[in-house]
Amino acid sequence: MSNTQQGPVPVASERTPLKARRVSFDWADTPLHWLPGLPFASHTINVLHLLLPAGERWFVHVYKQALPLITDDRLRADVIGFIGQEAMHAQAHDDVLPHLKAQGLDPTPYTAQVDWLFEKLLGDRTLPPGRARRWWLLERIAIIAAIEHYTAFLGDWILNADELDRRGADPTMLDLLRWHGAEEVEHRSVAFELFQHVDGGYRRRARTWATAFTALVFLWQRGSRFFMAHDPSLGGAGKATLKELVRGGRQGVLPTTGAIARSVPRYLSRRYHPSQEGSTAQAVAYLAQSPAALAAEARTSGGS
Numbered sequence: 001m002s003n004t005q006q007g008p009v010p011v012a013s014e015r016t017p018l019k020a021r022r023v024s025f026d027w028a029d030t031p032l033h034w035l036p037g038l039p040f041a042s043h044t045i046n047v048l049h050l051l052l053p054a055g056e057r058w059f060v061h062v063y064k065q066a067l068p069l070i071t072d073d074r075l076r077a078d079v080i081g082f083i084g085q086e087a088m089h090a091q092a093h094d095d096v097l098p099h100l101k102a103q104g105l106d107p108t109p110y111t112a113q114v115d116w117l118f119e120k121l122l123g124d125r126t127l128p129p130g131r132a133r134r135w136w137l138l139e140r141i142a143i144i145a146a147i148e149h150y151t152a153f154l155g156d157w158i159l160n161a162d163e164l165d166r167r168g169a170d171p172t173m174l175d176l177l178r179w180h181g182a183e184e185v186e187h188r189s190v191a192f193e194l195f196q197h198v199d200g201g202y203r204r205r206a207r208t209w210a211t212a213f214t215a216l217v218f219l220w221q222r223g224s225r226f227f228m229a230h231d232p233s234l235g236g237a238g239k240a241t242l243k244e245l246v247r248g249g250r251q252g253v254l255p256t257t258g259a260i261a262r263s264v265p266r267y268l269s270r271r272y273h274p275s276q277e278g279s280t281a282q283a284v285a286y287l288a289q290s291p292a293a294l295a296a297e298a299r300t301s302g303g304s
Helices: 039-069 073-094 097-102 108-121 131-160 162-166 171-186 190-198 202-230 242-251 257-268 280-287 291-302
Strands: none
Touching: 039 073, 039 097, 039 108, 039 131, 039 171, 039 190, 039 202, 039 242, 073 171, 073 190, 108 202, 131 171, 131 190, 131 202, 131 257, 131 280, 171 280, 171 291, 202 257, 242 257
């Protein structure tokens, strides 16, 4: 177990109560290339809309199974708050897909593959009650902790990506991404703390990180290629390449490959804790000014 002096070191001041914000977005005026003149950067980030609905519904499904294992009341409250936020993330990104299709880019062939991954490969298995069933649940809890390391990484990046504003990014898309990113930073410790609570073994953490990282890289490059190849405005000539990814990082419109690489040893450090990264204060400050979050709060206050 990793609950030793050399184990994770949380930052207590970074914890905040979690709540789901029932946001909605109007995509009528959002162009396919919501970063003007940057189709590759637009589509690399657009991959989120293809991955997240199935992925975050899977998170919710697994965590509902994990609730009976939680013996700490505060952690239980955090997990319930996490479930509510993740369900809203899935819905918000799912709502973008009809807009993509209306602009001539049908995501169904790709999302069908993602659905298969989460529902079949990573879904429930017919296992006898006892050790085997518990092992598969713990394995998936650990995979989610690893994935959440990267969703928090991306959330922190999008909150600080000022170049997107300078490049004239579509404000509705930017608000979706920053609302989601802020909530990822806000709840960044929950998945890791749940894993620590039910298991915490370092070998499982390292093994499932390798699984999650490999799957994310594969799915993201495949999604970027899908978008570029099927973008009707590019006439089939669009290409997704490592060179373009590096260029986007240097331009400030995508995370840098160096930052992505440096995130690896941080997660694999035995003293790692998600609260050491990102800023809850920055996330909460954005949520206090997000147009979608403010509208959701007004609807809630008005009882509508």
